[in-house]
Amino acid sequence: MRVVLEGAQSVATSEEPTAPAMPAFGWQLTDEQIAAVTTYVRDSWEHAAAAVMPTVVRAARRQIQKER
Numbered sequence: 001m002r003v004v005l006e007g008a009q010s011v012a013t014s015e016e017p018t019a020p021a022m023p024a025f026g027w028q029l030t031d032e033q034i035a036a037v038t039t040y041v042r043d044s045w046e047h048a049a050a051a052v053m054p055t056v057v058r059a060a061r062r063q064i065q066k067e068r
Contacts, residue, residue: 001038001052001060031057
């Protein structure tokens, strides 16, 4: 969820000198949309993970703001 909210960048290596990255989507997606994406990812590949609720995303956003 944090990667969807804030994005992430990998470390550059000799094999991947451009350091692959994922952009942040927290500024663009609602709590409901991020919950849906996160639920999809967690439940993919035959993992039976519980759904992520929008309230959890809201709490994560607040926590990230506190950490800044």
